[in-house]
Amino acid sequence: MLRHSLIDKISPTLIKQYSYCPVIVWMQVWLSVQEPLTDSMAIGKESTKPPEGRGQLYISTNKGATIIDEILEKDNHKVLVERKAYKSHNYSRYVEQVVTSYIIIREKIPGIRKVRLIVQGSERELELSEDLIKDIENIAKLVEETMRSEKPPAIRPDPKKCVSCWYKRYCPHY
Numbered sequence: 001m002l003r004h005s006l007i008d009k010i011s012p013t014l015i016k017q018y019s020y021c022p023v024i025v026w027m028q029v030w031l032s033v034q035e036p037l038t039d040s041m042a043i044g045k046e047s048t049k050p051p052e053g054r055g056q057l058y059i060s061t062n063k064g065a066t067i068i069d070e071i072l073e074k075d076n077h078k079v080l081v082e083r084k085a086y087k088s089h090n091y092s093r094y095v096e097q098v099v100t101s102y103i104i105i106r107e108k109i110p111g112i113r114k115v116r117l118i119v120q121g122s123e124r125e126l127e128l129s130e131d132l133i134k135d136i137e138n139i140a141k142l143v144e145e146t147m148r149s150e151k152p153p154a155i156r157p158d159p160k161k162c163v164s165c166w167y168k169r170y171c172p173h174y
């Protein structure tokens with residue numbers, strides 16, 4: 001059954017999963033399947049907790065909900081910090097995820113001009129340009145279209161991804 005509440009708001013996790021494979025997003029909505037938390041995911045969550053005294057923030061707005069690792073004050077602006085325990089072959093997924101969080105919170109927490117990704121201790125800062133934000137908003141529209149469609153996305157599966165994909169047991173393309 002289609003979960004409309006998911007469609008009304010954008011989700012950083014869904015944006016990241018869509019970038020990995022759009023079929024995953026479709027299956028989560030239409031087949032109501034969800035990968036359980038693995039040991040490595042749990043270890044990753046634990047290892048990316050913010051430093052002592054700087055707790056994570058759960059922020060919910062009319063755009064969606066997200067968990068923010070940290071917001072730093074720097075000169076005359078703010079920096080949104082996202083930590084990742086593992087490197088990814090597709091770094092842009094992490095960028096899409098953190099920019100989605102920014103889109104969710106920007107009206108509630110004004111003054112954020114940059115995002116800082118800390119992946120396995122290696123830092124990279126990105127300016128929140130209009131183009132970057134527009135790109136992510138466009139991906140959010142594609143996610144919404146995928147969630148609304150009764151048919152799974154017509155993609156050509158990538159065997160390298162499929163072999164390690166938990167969702168392959170339900171996947172219409174596998």
Ligand code: SF4
Nearest residue numbers: 021157162165168171
């Ligand atoms: S098995 Fe392959 S096509 Fe299916 S959801 Fe996973 S990655 Fe995508």
